[in-house]
Amino acid sequence: MSEILNISHLTVTPKNELNRFLVKDATLKLSAGKTTCIVGESGSGKSLTALSIMGLLSKQLQSTGSVVFQGQDIAKLDNKALQKIRGAKIGMIFQEPMTSLNPVLTVGYQIGESLTAHLGLKGSGLKLRVESLLQQVGIPMERANSYPDELSGGQRQRVMIAMSIACEPALLIADEPTTALDMTVQAQILQLLDELKTRMNMAMLFITHDFGVVADIADDVIVMFRGEIVETGTKKQVLEKPQHPYTKALLACVPDYEGKKQLKPIDYAWLKDSKVAA
């Protein structure tokens, strides 16, 4: 299994508050053809971890640690060098398909942009490639001339996926890509991402707060709590035999399909004590 990304000791802090850790000493590895889910509540640092891989952190934040992508430490690259990697070797899908597309450009144009920028495709070659991408994500190719507002939420997210895989990236980062969608649409999008990952042998980093989604799509799971990775393991290990008290507490909050489970909210005070003990 070839290693695509290796993050070690990643720490994110505000520039003016260097002892406040938004992400603290995060270490993780991603391999080709595997989906790794980062799960956590809001504010746990899961999105910041993803953004720091791409060098997209806000200017008020700074990160330390190394991000080795295909053998190269990309944390040390300048913006110009990073631009060659973003969109080409690392693709990204965001949560809101409504706001992340430009409303005044056709979706075909927007999918084509990165192909022109990174691969220099033009004219009929570009058109063919855009149409084949649309087909791969299940949108009729005539839709290349449509504007984002003419598409449904699910279709827009499919367009976003087409854009992110356009240059056949080795790593795809998906930040809550299905949270804004209806459940039946969510199921379709998850299936599509899983198929693409297998077909293109991509490493996928999938950020979510939904354990149901984790159960559907993950190979490996990383649990984050207040900026720290508290548990890492295969899906089976983490979902069935969680080790960390926080993972156990979080799983106890998830309503089950059978409706038999007694929901138990997290007792943060207790968690703090037990963490000291552990």
Place this chain on the structure above:
Amino acid sequence: MTNSNNSEVILQANHLVKTYSQNSGRFGFGQTQIKALDDVSITLKAGSTLAIVGESGSGKSTLARCLLQLQPLDSGEVLFQGKNLAQLDAKSLRAERKNLQMVFQDPFASLNPRMRVGEIVGEGLLIHDLGSADAQKNKVYQMLERVGLKANDALKYPHQFSGGQRQRIGIARALVLEPKVVVCDEPVSALDVSVQAQILLLLKELQREMNLSYLFISHDLRVVRHIAEEMVVMHKGKIVEQGNVVEIYNAPQQPYTKQLLSAIPGRKAA
């Protein structure tokens, strides 16, 4: 009062129809009629929870708004404790609203940022003129404490609270009037699972204590399974299936219900 008297119907809707017209065509000169509610009938029993399930655009929020007379119906009737709400005059409808409250989806958008929490929660008491000023104040403090906040939170503004705490304020605001029916429109879908579990448990406890009847609108079928006894599945303004939650989950009859249930994430693995 107990829940044992299951047959008592508190809210009944018969053959509700609501049509929106939408501009269509290239320049918007055309008119298309969209049926948001197409012959919808539901029955809510006292002390129980009825879930309305459906995807975006299925008409579930329109149903909630029409039931509470926040939007006029084209036809059909809503009976609350046997009274037809549409036939009441403005004054008696306002009096009746004390018994019909709503908890909204977005705890960030549904609280007035310029009002203190105490004013938000107490506003209903003021409008319905319930008790003396001191009694109203005490009521607000009690209610805040009951939903897990502190009495001195009454002096703070909504932005000083997290999403889960704001949803607690929204619940306190709805329940301070001791309503009979509470419509919860996706009350937990904007919240983290850990906070979601807290709010669901709180809603259940309050239902038992105050003998509330909930109309619970949700797109999350895992949450519905947990909180509701009866459910209605809506699709494109129509009810496609309704009945007991356990029965529907175990043996869905309609293809659309089956599709919805099979789309629950994590079900395959479970």
